[in-house]
Amino acid sequence: MSDAKSDFDYDLFVIGGGSGGVRAARVAAGEYGARVGLAEEDRYGGTCVIRGCVPKKLMVFASTYRDAFGDAREYGWDVNDGPFDWHIFADKMRSELDRLEGVYRNLLDGSGVDKFDARATLKDAHTVTLSTGEEKTAKHILIASGGRPVRPDLKNAELGIVSDDIFHLESLPRSMLIIGGGYIACEFACILHGLGVDVTMYYRGGQILNGFDDEARGLVAEQMRARGIAMHSGASVLEMEEREGGIWTKATTGAEKIFDKVLFATGRKPNSDNMGLEALGVEMERNGAIKVNEYSQSGVPSVYAIGDVTDRVNLTPVAIREGMAFVKTVFGGEPTPVDHELIASAVFTQPEMGTVGMTEEEAEAQEPIEVYATSFRPMQTAFADRSDRVMMKLVVSKANRTVLGCHIVAPQAGEMIQLAGIAVKMGATKEQFDQTCAVHPTMSEELVTMRTPVRTS
Template sequence: MADDQFDYDLFVIGGGSGGVRAARVAAGEYGARVGLAEEDRYGGTCVIRGCVPKKLMVFASTYRDMFQDARDYGWSVSDGPFDWHVFAAKMRAELDRLEGVYRKLLDGTGVDKFDARATLKDAHTVTLSTGEEKTAKHILIATGGRPVRPDMKNADLGLISDDIFDLEKLPRSMLIIGGGYIACEFACILHGLGVDVSMYYRGGQILNGFDDETRALIAGQMAARGIDMQPGSSVLEMEEREGGIWTKSTQGVEKIYDHLFFATGRAPNSNDMGLEELGIKLGRNGAIEVDEYSQTAVPSVYAIGDVTDRVNLTPVAIREGMAFVQTVFGAEPTPVDHELIPSAVFTQPEMGTVGLSEEDAREQEPIEVYATSFKPMQTSFAGREDRVMMKLIVSQKTRVVLGCHIVAPQAGEMIQLAGIAVKMGATKEQFDQTCAVHPTMSEELVTMRTPTRT
């Protein structure tokens, strides 16, 4: 396999989940000579400043409700104050451990690591910030994305998602700008940890792009919990005042918050890499344009993950990395499959979704909608007003389940399993033929017999 005219068979730029998986499989399973450069920390957004620390914060934020539920179930417990310093120290230690795991995975397969920024000199050469140059038969760009601040005066006063994990102390109040899943997740997390949270979002509803009925339920539950939801709003002005951030909204509301958090979007990490000079095409937002095999306009250069802005999820980046390795080193041309990808939004309650929303399905073909919303047994017994939802979108013609949407505690766990059936093309009747597990919330997925609407 080795081509001695190059230093490496593959050079990967980016040490996140997708890049590391591609590097170690190419080296470990196919015997490729592989180099990898990472300018920051190994593990990428997911491990260091995304999915993992966020999920740990989700866990931490749910205990306040648990204390109250325990009392309602007869336990004598009291709410202790949440100690951010204890939690943050353990969280950061866990991230250090996971970064070490990523490094060891590369070492175990003989991948050469370079703790440096890499740019492209030509189609087969990368230049490292150390001054070194390395050549490779194939180059894989897996540099991910980054949160961005809006273009406005004093925007640097606002936090971005990377900053949340490095807070020295929890603020008393936080204004979150944005209505996407990152904004909603952190609104629920911070509120659960005792922060007074407000949300400004320009649209009439949160979670744009998701099923309307499910996002409406989540918005209602967030408001009922005490999060100040402000649709149709954004920040017009902001400045430092009285030890906090003074803001004036587009609705004319003026208030001072301890912190302001921009959750207004992300951008691919493709800038200043020498890509366009080589003929690699970039989209308007800087996304690297690739074909179905993740190949750029320069045949020796490929790109995967968030830097391509296709489906920005960690498991997708890993799948793209595997497809790249199979295509280039396994002699099995493998297009990336972006159809029917399950995903979860870790709000409180969570949302799990796979397939088409009701709105998108209606534009495609005649459908039946099976939906139910109810108070789950556990929290209803404790006297809470929480509601959950189970929803199936079904093709009238083929009876195939086109979409499944769950709003409930642990919806992420449920949708992983439901996603298998939807991916296999299961019909509504096959769902119905499955015996229910009782008493569970998810049994409703196989017991709904009559369409709610068509």
């Protein structure tokens, strides 16, 4: 690592107090003895803890109880559906976020990181300027400023809200139009519907969840419709304005309707604006993402970037791993490229979708494959006389029998795909899946009991 007595104020200055930036800062300081400063202009914890994964998952949990009450009656429990109190839940959720932000702050304090509650911009390759007027120099600068949701270029778009705003609603709307068909749109559609909101979705494509396995996203869409979410493909909003009773919208399909709220889930943008990067010579993508090499280093040698601001794989655990790889490379003397291959992920719709590796469509374009898949009514909800269906799917290389992709649509699919992801990452073959004894009775046992391919190519 750098000399403890250098001409700089810090060995490392981190811009951004989210999961990636905080991990890099505290490990560099706590394990490698680096002098580290960190600036955060908003709240510590970043998108995941404050405006994304954590509060969203709490809302997912809250939204599942409506089905649980009905299931409980089918299983013999004498329970009644009570009204959902948004205020009780929201107050407790916000208290939990405050607690987690405190944890992040304490982790930095415990590692000896100097915190600055301020916006930071780059003056030169080794100097950051804080909104307080201070300037700090550092041998290395790490940008971990994340991303943010964006509204479309549409007149009166400010009437709509974005995902960040969901957690600050004073009350739940009676009706909501969600514009977009990606995972954020689909997750909030399921959440809000589960909490009792009348949800309508407009999305431009022919199907939701573009980029995911076609069969898997098709089943998710089918189940969302069955639950009562109004889904309109090939649709977007042409006009919107505030009227008595809510927000009037006119769709590209010609449909006109008034909704209490409109949520734009139409994309995100890296937080790199007005940071002085272009003047410094840091190369950027058209969307504002910072271009970096496999070691997260920009074209300016002292400037690195990790997480959503690089728009590589925008997931919290990925940002954390990028931060760790950066610290090992710069302060540990171990050049560590970031591994972005075979990253498991989950979409917290109802039912959930878990995925790792190639989709059937991607694999088929690469090489001859076999597809093993099954869809069935799971025991728990079938007993409660619900029509829910789940799906398990393995995409297998004909040449070497490696499992190229695994896709699960089921309750708790996120938990299942974490474990299946280990096997896929290790390069397990279909025969090794088959050699694994089933755990019965479970949904996931189907992953190791499918013997005959349903399709080959």
